[in-house]
Amino acid sequence: MGKIISGITSLLLLGGIGIALWYFLGKPENLSEAKDGLGDAYNKTKDQIDKFDFGDVLEDLSDLDWGQFFNDDPFAGNSTVTLWDEQFIERDDGGLQLTLVNSLSADWQEEFEVAVADWSMSDALTLDVVVEPVDDAWDNDKKCKRQDDKMVVCNGNFGDTGWVGINENEVLRGRIISSVAKMNEYYLNKADFDHRRFTMCHEIGHGFGLPHTDENPYNKNLNDCLDYTDNPSSNVLPGEVNMIKLQEVYLATEREKRLLRRVENKDGSVTETIGWMINEDEAEASSL
Structure with missing residues (x-):
């Protein structure tokens, strides 16, 4: 039975x-x-x-010239800061208020969490992280699809593109309205933690609108993840210069920003200022 x-x-x-x-x-x-x-x-x-085949990645990175990957960087040669749209900025309450969409695979979570924690040290950033799993885990385009008002952070095997990571900011009338930071598994899947952490920090930094601090990958490191480098061991953090820039553009009032841009000296010449000044005396003292 x-x-x-x-x-x-x-x-x-x-x-x-x-x-x-x-x-x-x-x-x-x-x-x-x-x-x-x-x-x-x-x-x-x-x-x-x-x-999304992670099997087709570079296995031997020993002879790889990491400096070559900055050749096609869309941010190269641009030293200006591009701000997010004013609707995302609360100058009296935390500066840039931004949602980061975590669309990364499990093996990228540590790099992402460390980078977000490092950037969150800035008083000019208030970051809200949301995790949005993608139903079709194989589809790079879907994982990395732009979302209005947010920065999407994702990874995929984009192939032998010449870039290990890239940030694509969508700009409307001179202001950022969305951003996508991509990590390329073709080069980074077998890379050490420092290279992966540096790339994550670098592309997220561009997502805030920040430019490079230096574009020679072979000179001395500046302890700053927006400094080009072929050896990122000391360049995995945002760096003080970036924290200052974030304060300048996202916490300064409109009057303070005007003082930051230009200062008329006593001899009649006009110079740009540095730092985050709150009155004309400080602006003049800090001018270049």
């Missing part, structure tokens, strides 16, 4: 699988259509896996 029940259960299970497969293949009417459906399903699955 037990064998009969077991046999009936097995048949029901197989029947259920068969019906599910029939629906999955588009309800084929004959064997030929079923074979075509299986072929299409295989090709679609393979295409999706190829998009």
